[in-house]
Amino acid sequence: MKLLIANRGEIAIRVIRTCRDMNIPTVAVYSEADRNALHTRYADEAILIGPTRASESYLNISALLQAAKTTQSTAIHPGYGFLSENPDFGKAVEDSGLVFIGPRPETMSLFGNKLTARKAAREAGLLVLPGPDQPLSGHPVQSQLGSSLSFPLLVKATAGGGGKGIRLARSQDELADVIDLAREEAISAFGDGTIYLEPLVQKARHIEVQILGDGKGQILTFGERECSIQRRHQKLIEESPASELSPEERSCIITAAHRLGSTMNYRSLGTVEFLMDQNRQFYFIEVNPRIQVEHPVTEMVSGVDLVQEQIQLAITGKIDLSQSDINPQGAAIEARILAEDPEAGFMPTVGEISYLKEPGGPGIRVDSALYQGMEVGSDYDSLLSKVIAWGEDRQSAIKRLKRGLKEYQIGGLKTDLVFLSQILESHPYQTGNIDTTFLDDFEPKELIPEETLTRYAAVATALHIHNKRKSKELQDSGDINPWRQKAWQEQTKAGS
Amino acid sequence: MADYRVYVGNRLFDIRIEEDLLLVNGDQFNFDLESINGNGLHILRDPNRNIEAYLQPNQNGSYDIQIDGIHLSTEVVLGFNNSTKISDKNKGSITSPMPGVIIDILVKEGDFIQEGDTILIQEAMKMQMKIRSASSGNITKLHTVIGDQVNKGVLLVSLDPVENLPVNPDNPQLKRK
Structure with a gap:
């Protein structure tokens, strides 16, 4: 068993630590920007997968699979973010005979779409926020949903995640604009502009x-x-x-x-x-x-x-x-x-x-x-x-x-x-x-009184400058080190 | 004995340092400062409280200082009657005031420029801004090219100014003397 971690930062280190506890050899992957990153140093092996841009490195499925092949890894841990919720990645990993440390690709597809996830939860008997299980297909919204909309409400991307692709509409007047914005944002963030509406739960x-x-x-x-x-x-x-x-x-x-x-x-x-x-x-x-x-x-x-x-x-x-x-x-x-x-x-x-x-x-x-x-x-x-x-x-x-x-x-x-x-x-x-x-x-309160803090800062700066000037004066006053002088004499002798 | 006027934001501290005496705005304190690793970490003694102060010189002559996680910027001049902050003079360099793209450079290395001359044009958020020199002197080095995407505070142009105010011993340009 050898485990490749298809991630970076603290979560890559987190996974490496457990592998070490389990005596499992690890492979870190890194982009050009992360050549010296901690996760590349903590793993048993580290392999470059592409340039800094995530789409060409940490999101690059073929580069990751190639890295697994090169290092003869047998399993891949996706961490969080990047490809961790991407069913295509999970499937590609399993199709190439490696163990994917995560859910089945079908499960990821189902939960990756917020609307099918809602439907599955409702069918399992869970309470789901009211709203249609259908995405919005275009304008006007009113004709699709009648006058049943109550504000404020959230416009959400079906492909959303990590807090991205969520926009608040406070009133009917701004709804159309918010929908356009949310759709644009969803396309650029997830490559999928499908959106749906959900009531905002106040003070949730x-x-x-x-x-x-x-x-x-x-x-x-x-x-x-x-x-x-x-x-x-x-x-x-x-x-x-x-x-x-x-x-x-x-x-x-x-x-x-x-x-x-x-x-x-x-x-x-x-x-x-x-x-x-x-x-x-x-x-x-x-x-x-x-x-x-x-x-x-x-x-x-x-x-x-x-x-x-x-x-x-x-x-x-x-x-x-x-x-x-x-x-x-x-x-x-x-x-x-x-x-x-x-x-x-x-x-x-x-x-x-x-x-x-x-x-x-x-x-x-x-x-x-x-x-x-x-x-x-x-x-x-x-x-x-x-x-x-x-x-x-x-x-x-x-x-x-x-x-x-x-x-x-x-x-x-x-x-x-x-x-x-x-x-x-x-x-x-x-x-x-x-x-x-x-x-x-939230109104943050000062932890140290501003007067004390600024006085510390001022005194530290003044003393720093003062000490530097003093040590420079010492140097300039012809303070000659007899040992260095001796060494210099030896050197000139040897050279002559 | 030496007098330092230190600005921290809007606050002003007149600090007199003598052999065994430290006065802050006329009040006596027993502060002492020790550098730990030459890397910016200092211990400020109050005298029995040890406060970690992380201090770094800026290119424009001011200092960034961090105490208990709080970031502050300080500026110092010699003497109590000198009201010109180092960064006002900003003798050594021209830095970008905001993130954006350099769309034009109007000077070249070796040029002599007057205070107020336009040096570069930067575009940010679809606005063009003229970046002017705060002092007169010779352009010693251009650190940017047209088309560069720069962050805020990035050194764009180095300038050898006509006059210097040797207050900040950390300023690389002053060390040369």
Whole structure:
């Protein structure tokens, strides 16, 4: 067995680590931009698959298969993002005789289309947000849907994912424009402009269930995660268990996820995502048929290495665990460290990591792709690293995560580190009063008084300049090193 | 003894450093600063609190400083009565004010230019912007060509200015002296 990881960044490193624990040799793939990346150094072998542009490297199916062939790999792990949800990739991998560590291609096709996913969930008996299972075919919308539309509503791409391809329409007046925009965006992001409408759930909470299926009907559930802290429909802080959920509510959502998984004979790891509305009603939204960014919080509370289970299953066709082995303990929270500037509307930032110190200590896990000297560009995702904290309860997990973020020092570019601490510090977060609109009216509070902070900055700068000038004066004052002078004399002697 | 006027955003600090004395706006403090690896990491002692300060010189003479994850920019001049910030003078270089494409370069290496002369034209978000020189001097090097896509703050042109203000010992251009 030899495993090729068709990904980059922290998730590639994450998979390599488990392989090393399992004594499985690994192959990293890299684009020209990632020649020196950490994942290329951590793997047993690394192979160049193409230029920086993702479409020619990490999204290039034939280059990846060729790399697997060249290195005699026997299995491929797709990570998340890139080709991880692409059924053509899964099929191509299996057709070339390799093991694909993920769901069956048919499952990926079904869940890849949000409308067929909704239909499957409804048929499995899950509650799905109201709306037709048909895509919008064009203008005018009114004639297709009558006057039944209530605003605000979401215009979503059927091929969407990762928070992309979702647009909000506040009123009938802007609907036509929003549809055009969403369609254009969907074409450029997914090559497919098919869209549909879904009512916006106000003050929704995002709660999801981790499942693992053996492809023959057995489904294990690993509890739920809450990912309500989002920016632009993209998750920023995730935790397990969800805060303030009653045992009945928890059991309801887990049962629903289990039912969908077993109806589908689901294979491999997957996440069933739900929205909880203000009446505490759960609605199915989608299935992510892959490992997720936030999987470590589940690992921290369950003590299970999910990637190991995923690989083990792909090799043997069997799950070694049983449901009674999974007893989540305590609480875990993950914060995503991004190359983005929250003060500038989460604009991507670029730069060289000129200084780096990563956190540690009890209850802290860091899944990071960072190294000193790394050039952070805008070619790929802005996710740099994740800090995950475990505690006996939510409050102690918050305290530990705050410690971890405070210890984390990343020099050279702006990140969301301070912003994450400010969220954890805020009253609504601490009391579990969160929903997906949390950041809309979030007002960060200064962690250090501005006067103290600016005084530190001023004094440090003045002392730095002062010390430099002093040492330069010393040099210029003819401070001659007798040893160097001696060496010089020896050298001139030898030369003459 | 030396006097430094430091700007941090809108705030101004007059700092006097003597052998065993440090005054910030007239108040005495016991700060000390130690460089850890010559790579920008410093420990600022307060005196019993050790604060990590990550400090990097900029090409335009200002400093980027990071304390507890918060990024600040500082600018320094010698003496308390000198109100000209280094970056106002921006003696060493011309950098891009925004991300965009360089669509024209109006100078060549070796040209002498006057303060206010247009050096380049940059296009961003379908707007064209003239980038002018903040000082007079000789163009020593062009770092860009027409058609370049540049980020914000990228060095475009190096300039050997008519006069220098030797305050920032980290500025490569000043080190040459």
